[in-house]
Amino acid sequence: xxxxxxxxxxxxxxxxxxxxxxxxxxxxxxxxxxxxxxxxxxxxxxxxxxxxxxxxxxxxxxxxxxxxxxxxxxxxxxxxxxxxxxxxxxxxxxxxxxxxxxxxxxxxxxxxxxxxxxxxxxxxxxxxxxxxxxxxxxxxxxxxxxxxxxxxxxxxxxxxxxxxxxxxxxxxxxxxxx
Numbered sequence: 001x002x003x004x005x006x007x008x009x010x011x012x013x014x015x016x017x018x019x020x021x022x023x024x025x026x027x028x029x030x031x032x033x034x035x036x037x038x039x040x041x042x043x044x045x046x047x048x049x050x051x052x053x054x055x056x057x058x059x060x061x062x063x064x065x066x067x068x069x070x071x072x073x074x075x076x077x078x079x080x081x082x083x084x085x086x087x088x089x090x091x092x093x094x095x096x097x098x099x100x101x102x103x104x105x106x107x108x109x110x111x112x113x114x115x116x117x118x119x120x121x122x123x124x125x126x127x128x129x130x131x132x133x134x135x136x137x138x139x140x141x142x143x144x145x146x147x148x149x150x151x152x153x154x155x156x157x158x159x160x161x162x163x164x165x166x167x168x169x170x171x172x173x174x175x176x177x178x
Contacts, residue, residue: 024053028156028171032073035161038100039064042112043145046121048132054169055131057149061101064164069100072159072168078148080117081141087118091133091150095157098147099166103140113145121147130172131155 041063049056061068075096078087103113114122115137126132134150151170160167 022052024171024173024175025158026156028158028169030074030154030156032071033157033159034071035067035069035159036100037067037069038143039068040106040143041065041068041101041164042105043099043101043103043140044112046113046115046124046135046147048124048126048129048135050129051169054171055129055151056170057097057132057135057147057168059097059099059145059147059166059168060164061099061166062164064101066161066163068161068164068166070159070161070166071098071100072096072157074154078136078138080138081144081146082139085118087136087138087148089134089136089148089150091152093151093154095149095151095168095170096138096146097149097166097168099145100143101145102143103145106143113140115139131170 041061043061045060047058073096075094078089078094104111117139121135121137124135131152136148138146138148155171157170
């Protein structure tokens with residue numbers, strides 16, 4: 001019984017790849033994160049993406065500049081601003097994501113984001129995500145847009161501001177590798 005033929009140099013490279021782990025960021029924590037800046041530029045889109053170490057939600061606020069305000073925190077339950085309506089969000093933990101930008105045109109009141117209260121975010125499919133479990137649009141009230149993000153468990157997260165975007169990254173675990 002002979003050994004299978006392996007190209008020269010392939011076995012060591014394969015062994016290194018199998019044992020190498022992706023180094024993931026640490027130190028994000030799970031406490032509330034806020035920036036009190038505000039803009040009248042409206043929310044236009046919300047999208048998500050998968051990465052090796054985290055799942056990502058991006059809230060697009062074109063024209064909002066690099067300092068669109070936000071408040072992101074874990075909550076026991078999600079309640080809609082203004083009405084106080086309870087909005088169920090699936091997952092082991094719930095992140096309430098508030099962006100200090102309306103989801104409507106401030107001059108006309110016309111919606112700029114097609115979300116419907118208590119419904120999943122339009123166009124967002126979380127199939128295959130390691131951390132994200134559910135999204136719910138909670139509405140836009142007095143210039144703030146509110147979203148419920150259901151995650152697998154209370155995990156560390158970070159919030160980034162880029163030109164016209166608020167980005168929420170939720171780690172896959174508390175450890176430093178994927």
